[in-house]
Amino acid sequence: MMDCKTLLQLIQLYLDGEANTEQTELLLKHVNGCQDCRCIYEFETAFRSFLAKKMNEIPVSDREISELQKKISEQIQINES
Amino acid sequence: MEDDIALEEDFEGKPPLSEEENRLRKIRFEQEFYPHLGSLLRFSKTLVKEEDIAKDLVQETFIKAFRFMHYFEEGTNAKAWLFKILKNEFYSFYRKKTKEATFSGYESLEEETGEEDGLISQHAQNLSTEIFGQLIGDEMTMAINALPADYRMTFLLADLEGFSYEELAAIFKVPIGTIRSRLHRARNILKKQLTAYARGMGFKTDEDHDGL
Numbered sequence: 001m002m003d004c005k006t007l008l009q010l011i012q013l014y015l016d017g018e019a020n021t022e023q024t025e026l027l028l029k030h031v032n033g034c035q036d037c038r039c040i041y042e043f044e045t046a047f048r049s050f051l052a053k054k055m056n057e058i059p060v061s062d063r064e065i066s067e068l069q070k071k072i073s074e075q076i077q078i079n080e081s
Numbered sequence: 082m083e084d085d086i087a088l089e090e091d092f093e094g095k096p097p098l099s100e101e102e103n104r105l106r107k108i109r110f111e112q113e114f115y116p117h118l119g120s121l122l123r124f125s126k127t128l129v130k131e132e133d134i135a136k137d138l139v140q141e142t143f144i145k146a147f148r149f150m151h152y153f154e155e156g157t158n159a160k161a162w163l164f165k166i167l168k169n170e171f172y173s174f175y176r177k178k179t180k181e182a183t184f185s186g187y188e189s190l191e192e193e194t195g196e197e198d199g200l201i202s203q204h205a206q207n208l209s210t211e212i213f214g215q216l217i218g219d220e221m222t223m224a225i226n227a228l229p230a231d232y233r234m235t236f237l238l239a240d241l242e243g244f245s246y247e248e249l250a251a252i253f254k255v256p257i258g259t260i261r262s263r264l265h266r267a268r269n270i271l272k273k274q275l276t277a278y279a280r281g282m283g284f285k286t287d288e289d290h291d292g293l
């Protein structure tokens with residue numbers, strides 16, 4: 001069984017989408033058998049989704065995007081002439 | 082920025098594009114780059130509070146992307162390329178603004194090893210996840226803004242845009258290990274900050290009971 005300290009790093013790797021199949025298997029196996037690491041794993045997962053949710057609340061409207069796109073196209077046009 | 086200078090030098094001596102080539106370039110630009118405008122704008126807004134400046138940085142990014150488009154290899158990651166330019170725009174904006182050597186100053190942090198990180202992680206996981214739900218976006222924004230700029234950008238690009246370690250290493254021109262360590266540290270700082278906020282708001286965290 002892998003030690004818990006290694007697992008902490010593996011959790012980050014896994015949540016970053018960087019763990020390979022073997023590492024993923026090791027992680028899930030450990031988490032299933034170790035209460036402490038399961039808590040950490042659950043916490044880290046919740047923390048990530050909390051951050052993602054909050055960050056996606058930053059407003060960017062379609063109108064804003066199309067206005068900026070128009071401005072850029074105009075500026076490119078001006079630069080060219 | 083160095084990148085720009087390198088690009089400018091390469092650019093010299095190239096024959097100007099024909100009208101037809103130029104027309105095709107514009108079409109490609111619109112098809113490949115404009116779809117990422119929203120992502121870049123959101124990212125820029127998280128980095129810079131002033132909306133106008135956030136938009137200016139994105140505008141400048143796209144104008145540069147158009148100008149240097151012949152260096153963009155077709156079939157490679159257009160989004161990563163755009164973010165690389167935006168990152169440089171942000172750096173030069175920030176340098177102009179502060180003139181402090183804030184960026185390089187923090188790099189030394191990355192050489193430190195993870196002993197303390199483990200502690201923070203253990204400490205933070207005591208905070209129950211429900212408490213995070215009670216925190217509002219402002220605290221989170223404040224905590225993110227308090228991160229050193231390199232950490233903040235790396236973190237946001239990873240979590241907001243889902244770039245891989247490899248892509249991030251290319252964007253920042255640093256080794257993958259540096260990316261990993263930045264992300265790790267950024268998250269630990271955030272966890273620590275948000276734990277402190279939650280405490281300040283009077284939420285009890287598990288840690289409060291540790292001494293009993």
Ligand SMILES: [Zn+2]
Pocket residue numbers: 003004007030034035036037038
């Ligand atoms: Zn364990």
